[in-house]
Amino acid sequence: MSGDRVVRVGSGQGFWGDWQEAPKLQVRQGPIDYLMLDYLAEITMSIMQKQRVKDPSAGYARDFVPLILDLASDLVDGGVRVITNAGGVNPRACRDALVSGLADVETSRPLRIAIVTGDDLMGRLDDLLASGHELRNMETGAPLSDIQDRVYSANAYIGMSPILEALAQDADIVVTGRSTDTALTYGPLVHEFGWALDDWDRIAAGVVAGHINECGAQAAGGNTLFDWEGVDLEIPGYPIIEAQADGSFVVTKHPDLGGRVTWATVTEQLVYEMGDPEDYITPDCVADFGSATVTDLGADRVRISGVRGGPRTDLLKVSIAYHAGYKSTGGLTYAGPDALAKARRADEVLRARLEQADLDFDEVRTEFVGAGACLGLEPGPSAAELPEVGLRIGVRAAERAPVERFTREIAPLILAGPPTVTGFAGGRPRVQEVMAYWPALIDRTAVEHELVVEVTDA
Amino acid sequence: MRVPLGRLAFARSGDKGDTANIGVIALAPPAYEHLVRELTADRVKDHFAGVCRGQVERFELPNLFALNFLLHESLGGGGTVSLMLDAQGKTFGAGILSLEVEAPDEVVEVCDRVLAGEISGRPPSEE
Numbered sequence: 085m086s087g088d089r090v091v092r093v094g095s096g097q098g099f100w101g102d103w104q105e106a107p108k109l110q111v112r113q114g115p116i117d118y119l120m121l122d123y124l125a126e127i128t129m130s131i132m133q134k135q136r137v138k139d140p141s142a143g144y145a146r147d148f149v150p151l152i153l154d155l156a157s158d159l160v161d162g163g164v165r166v167i168t169n170a171g172g173v174n175p176r177a178c179r180d181a182l183v184s185g186l187a188d189v190e191t192s193r194p195l196r197i198a199i200v201t202g203d204d205l206m207g208r209l210d211d212l213l214a215s216g217h218e219l220r221n222m223e224t225g226a227p228l229s230d231i232q233d234r235v236y237s238a239n240a241y242i243g244m245s246p247i248l249e250a251l252a253q254d255a256d257i258v259v260t261g262r263s264t265d266t267a268l269t270y271g272p273l274v275h276e277f278g279w280a281l282d283d284w285d286r287i288a289a290g291v292v293a294g295h296i297n298e299c300g301a302q303a304a305g306g307n308t309l310f311d312w313e314g315v316d317l318e319i320p321g322y323p324i325i326e327a328q329a330d331g332s333f334v335v336t337k338h339p340d341l342g343g344r345v346t347w348a349t350v351t352e353q354l355v356y357e358m359g360d361p362e363d364y365i366t367p368d369c370v371a372d373f374g375s376a377t378v379t380d381l382g383a384d385r386v387r388i389s390g391v392r393g394g395p396r397t398d399l400l401k402v403s404i405a406y407h408a409g410y411k412s413t414g415g416l417t418y419a420g421p422d423a424l425a426k427a428r429r430a431d432e433v434l435r436a437r438l439e440q441a442d443l444d445f446d447e448v449r450t451e452f453v454g455a456g457a458c459l460g461l462e463p464g465p466s467a468a469e470l471p472e473v474g475l476r477i478g479v480r481a482a483e484r485a486p487v488e489r490f491t492r493e494i495a496p497l498i499l500a501g502p503p504t505v506t507g508f509a510g511g512r513p514r515v516q517e518v519m520a521y522w523p524a525l526i527d528r529t530a531v532e533h534e535l536v537v538e539v540t541d542a
Numbered sequence: 543m544r545v546p547l548g549r550l551a552f553a554r555s556g557d558k559g560d561t562a563n564i565g566v567i568a569l570a571p572p573a574y575e576h577l578v579r580e581l582t583a584d585r586v587k588d589h590f591a592g593v594c595r596g597q598v599e600r601f602e603l604p605n606l607f608a609l610n611f612l613l614h615e616s617l618g619g620g621g622t623v624s625l626m627l628d629a630q631g632k633t634f635g636a637g638i639l640s641l642e643v644e645a646p647d648e649v650v651e652v653c654d655r656v657l658a659g660e661i662s663g664r665p666p667s668e669e
Contacts, residue, residue, distance in 0.1 A: 126559075127622055223559060309636060310552045310567075311659065347664040348552070348567070351606055355565020357556035358610045361603050374603045380664050390605075408623060449618065449625040458633040460592025478625030521559060521621045 091276045093269050093293070094324040097121040097168075098300025100128055100145050106300060106322045107151055111158045114338040116324060117276075119159075120268040121148065121168035122298045129262060130405030130519040132172035133206070133237035141181075143174030144259075149181045152257065153189050159256060160191045167247060167268045171259040173206075173237060175199040176538075178259050183542040194541040198250035200260040202534035205238040205402065205526075212530065219402060219524040228524065234407040236519060240531040241401045243367030247271030249537045262403060264366055266294025269325060277329045281368075288371035288393020289331035291364065295373075296335055296353050296388075297323055303353035304337045305344035310352065316342035321384075332389040339384065347380035350388070354378070367400055367528070369393040399525040408520035409446065410487040413478035414494040414513030415453070419504045420471045424455050424463060426502040427475040433501050434477060437493055443486035451476045474507070480518060487515050543647050548639035550653050551577060555635035560620035561596075561612050562631030564638050568607040569653040570663050573645065577609055578602060580643040586611050589641045590634065593617075593626075607664075611638075 094116035096107030100123040110119055123145040136143030148170035152159075159166065171178045179199045186195060205212065209232065212219065219228035219238075228235070239262035247267060250258040252275070260268075270290025273279070279286045296303045303323040305315040321337030323345065335350050337343055354373060358364075361373040375392040418426040431450045438448065451457035453474030455467045479490045491512045498508055547566070550573040555564040566581060568574040583598040590598075596615030603610060617631055618624035628634075656663040 307554075309554060310569075310663075311657075314659070347662070351567050351608060352552070352554040352565070354606060355563075355567065355603070355608055355610055356554050357558060358563050358565055358601075359558060359612065361601055361610055374601075374605055377605055378664065379666070380662060411623075411625060413625060447618075447625060451627050453627060456592070458628045459590070459637040462592065476627060480623070480625055516622070519622045520619075523559065 088328070090326045090328060091273060092116040092324055092326050093118040093120055093272055093297060095120055095297035095300055095322045097123060098298065098302060099123065099125055100147070102300050104147065104151065108155060109338065109341060110322055110324070111155055111162060111164055113340060116164055118272040119164055119166045120297055121166065121170060122265045122268060123148065123168065123170045124172065124262065124265070126403060126521050127405060127519055129173055129237045129239050129403060132174070133405070136174050141177045144172040144178035145170040148178065149185055152182060153185045156186060156189045156191050156195060160193055160195065165251070165255070165272070166257045167272060168258070169260045169263045169265070169268060171199060171261045173204055173239070173261060175201055175259050175261050179540060182257070183540060186542040195256045196254055196539060196541050197257045197259065198253060198255035198537055198539045200246040200250065200258070200263070201536050201538070202531070203240045203242045203261040205240055209235065209238055212526070217526055217530060219404065219526065222523040222525060228404065228522065231406045231522065236405045236407060238402060238404045240526060241367060241403060242531065242535060243267050244271040244274055245532070246535045246537050248275050250539070251275040253537070253539050255539060265298035266291045266366055267368070269294035269297045273327050282395070284369045284393035284395060285391065286331035287369040289333065289391040291366050291369060291371040291393070292373060292376055292388060292391050293325040293327060293333050296350060297325055299353060299356060301343060302356065303335060303345070303350055305349050308344070308349045308352055310348035315344045318342055331391060332387065334381065335386045335388065336384055345384040345386055347378050347386055350386045351378055365397060367396060369396050398528055400528045400531055402524040402526050404522035404524060405519045406522055408518045409480060409482045410484045410515055411478060411480040411518050412487050412491050412513045412515050413476065414491065415474055415476040416494065416497060416505050417472055417474050417507030418502065419506065422468065423470050423473040424452060424467050426504055427452055427473045429502040430475055430497050430505070431477065434493055434497060438490065441489060443489055444483070445479050445481045445486055447480045449478045484515060491515060543650050544642055544644055545650055546639060547641045547643050549650055550643060550645055551639070553635035553638055555631050555633070557617055557620060557630040560617050561614050562616045562634050564611045564613065564634050566609045566611070566638060569656045571607050572649045573653050574604065574607040576643065576645040576649060581609055583611070585641065586613070586638065589638060590616065
């Protein structure tokens with residue numbers, strides 16, 4: 085094998101709702117070997133679970149299916165393989181929708197679809213708790229039994245092993261549930277280069293590559309603060325990892341697209357959502373992000389080398405979502421003169437009315453948008469001059485009724501509150517169910533034997 | 543010279559539950575040691591007094607010329623529980639750049655040239 089061989093993994097989605105053109109451009113505007121599509125955030129699984137409860141054929145990233153139907157011929161002809169966690173809480177339904185859609189799409193050969201199941205612990209929770217897995221909240225230490233009757237979804241974050249198995253079976257498309265975002269990038273690299281499963285440094289390098297890919301355009305000029313005015317974002321190129329067998333890699337993008345890859349865009353993404361950088365725990369290794377060396381090669385090419393890693397742990401993280409009451413957020417806009425004072429007065433009036441109604445809220449929060457709401461700043465003297473201020477009030481309660489009542493108390497402020505008010509065209513605010521996040525750990529042996537790869541040709 | 547942090551660094555922020563993270567990146571390598579000295583966890587906690595109810599932890603990344611801060615209990619409960627406008631701490635990265643720090647004139651000058659696009663913030667090393 086030539087030491088110069090490069091494997092290209094392009095990023096096409098950074099979350100469910102990302103730009104639909106991006107994966108098409110990744111496949112059509114230049115060579116890539118793999119397309120990784122990350123659809124899952126901490127709360128996405130619970131949203132998908134709610135959809136599945138209403139409709140057994142739902143519960144996955146629906147956008148993914150039409151995307152693949154559109155790209156099918158390009159994938160076959162270009163030899164591009166897709167790795168995605170679009171399966172959400174229902175990879176089988178995702179596969180079935182793909183198979184049925186692909187029946188009407190002509191390709192020069194069938195596409196082989198692999199799905200990974202077994203990360204979903206929802207049906208096993210009782211057994212797991214009974215057999216001594218407490219699934220304590222990593223932040224509070226509380227046992228899951230405290231909220232067990234309110235759990236909506238529970239999924240173990242799984243690593244590369246089922247992805248490797250699917251690729252070994254020549255899958256063109258690998259659809260997983262709660263795979264870690266980074267495994268979607270390093271799985272293919274381990275498969276291609278044949279890295280040993282305990283080659284911690286190389287796998288850690290793959291994790292760093294995965295961290296760069298998992299947020300889509302964010303590594304390639306999107307949401308970049310450094311020289312943000314200078315970045316062309318109309319048709320941005322998403323990041324592409326060009327990896328080598330030694331674990332070093334170059335971050336780049338297709339040259340004819342916008343966006344930008346520099347030391348600054350890549351470093352911003354490296355530190356994004358970072359905890360202890362020397363202790364970045366994944367199912368397959370512990371990566372040390374502090375060991376990475378970033379070298380800007382110019383022309384939208386940034387090299388990362390020197391990444392070190394350590395052995396994987398015996399535990400997997402579990403992402404649990406549970407019902408935690410209801411909330412609603414509403415608001416009005418007050419214009420000057422004295423916009424902030426008027427908004428403050430409206431807040432006092434509203435709070436007095438809520439108090440009179442004797443409602444039981446866990447929290448009532450007021451923010452003055454335009455006067456320091458984002459950072460919780462105390463407005464300075466210049467705030468008196470603001471031409472307008474957004475009054476934003478949110479409430480949260482265990483029961484639905486007080487939140488419903490709150491939603492009916494905003495509009496009355498228009499005629500029965502302070503003057504110079506506008507911005508109420510949207511009607512009453514919506515009541516939202518609160519899905520709280522419960523991070524926990526579980527012995528990997530309790531999960532791994534349940535992971536199954538199923539392959540279908542379509 | 544006393545300057546806003548934005549003359550020495552840039553930043554990106556994000557969330558993990560109720561904890562916000564802010565990665566602060568030196569505009570040029572010589573600025574890094576001044577970030578390490580000036581940007582203590584206590585100063586960052588004071589700067590975010592309006593949102594940060596918990597501890598601030600700091601991690602050093604000398605290879606990247608960057609610091610990472612974890613601001614615990616800063617997102618109103620985090621995720622979908624939070625009633626905050628910025629429930630994911632997305633704006634904290636830009637927000638930290640108004641914090642005032644001390645640095646030698648010549649270091650600020652180098653960083654100004656990076657900001658003006660005259661030189662790279664990470665010139666090729668001599669190795």
